[in-house]
Amino acid sequence: MFDTLRMFHILFGIFVGGTYIFMTLILEPRLRKLGPSVQTPVMRAITPILTPIMAASFTIILGTGIAMIFLLNPGALDTLWSTAWGWDIIIGAVATIIVMVIGFGLIVPTGIRLDKLGRSIEGRPPSPQEAQQLHHLSERVTKLTQTNFVFVAIAIITMVIARYL
Numbered sequence: 001m002f003d004t005l006r007m008f009h010i011l012f013g014i015f016v017g018g019t020y021i022f023m024t025l026i027l028e029p030r031l032r033k034l035g036p037s038v039q040t041p042v043m044r045a046i047t048p049i050l051t052p053i054m055a056a057s058f059t060i061i062l063g064t065g066i067a068m069i070f071l072l073n074p075g076a077l078d079t080l081w082s083t084a085w086g087w088d089i090i091i092g093a094v095a096t097i098i099v100m101v102i103g104f105g106l107i108v109p110t111g112i113r114l115d116k117l118g119r120s121i122e123g124r125p126p127s128p129q130e131a132q133q134l135h136h137l138s139e140r141v142t143k144l145t146q147t148n149f150v151f152v153a154i155a156i157i158t159m160v161i162a163r164y165l
């Protein structure tokens with residue numbers, strides 16, 4: 001049972017961690033170089049697929065993570081606060097929750113605004129004001145994704161060292 005949970009946890013952890021690493025270090029810097037005429041349509045094409053897949057992955061990571069905490073500490077959850085392992089997992093879990101809040105609470109709504117604006121100017125060049133707004137929203141998505149990358153990195157590091165504590 002524990003091994004199955006751990007396997008799913010690691011698989012989806014790799015997916016979420018890998019996605020953030022790829023987006024932050026490779027995709028976004030490249031797209032920025034190519035300019036808004038490429039960046040905006042690519043981001044608009046990716047977001048509707050990525051958002052539900054990330055939401056499902058985070059749910060699985062959180063669910064399997066909580067289940068593993070219970071299995072590893074049967075009837076003694078309070079020991080979480082008094083062991084290095086417990087603190088390590090708490091820090092990782094909090095970092096994951098921050099990623100979820102920033103991701104679904106801030107990045108997704110900004111992405112929706114970006115998409116709406118993009119749709120309203122399809123088939124014609126954007127006005128200077130619209131171009132500025134598109135740029136502002138894209139920058140916001142990039143900055144928030146970079147912030148989340150830091151918390152994803154914290155989650156990955158705490159999880160990987162957990163076994164050795």
Ligand code: HEM
Nearest residue numbers: 010013017062065066068069093096155156159160162163
């Ligand atoms: C993006 C977020 C996360 C990633 C990438 C991630 C990744 C991992 C990985 C790779 C391991 C295996 C470590 C090893 O065996 O060497 C692991 C273990 C574990 N994770 Fe996560 N995890 C994440 C979030 C969470 C959350 C939110 C919780 C709890 C609510 C959690 C609880 C655990 C537990 C209890 C273990 C077992 C540790 C042990 O064997 O001592 N994880 N995680």
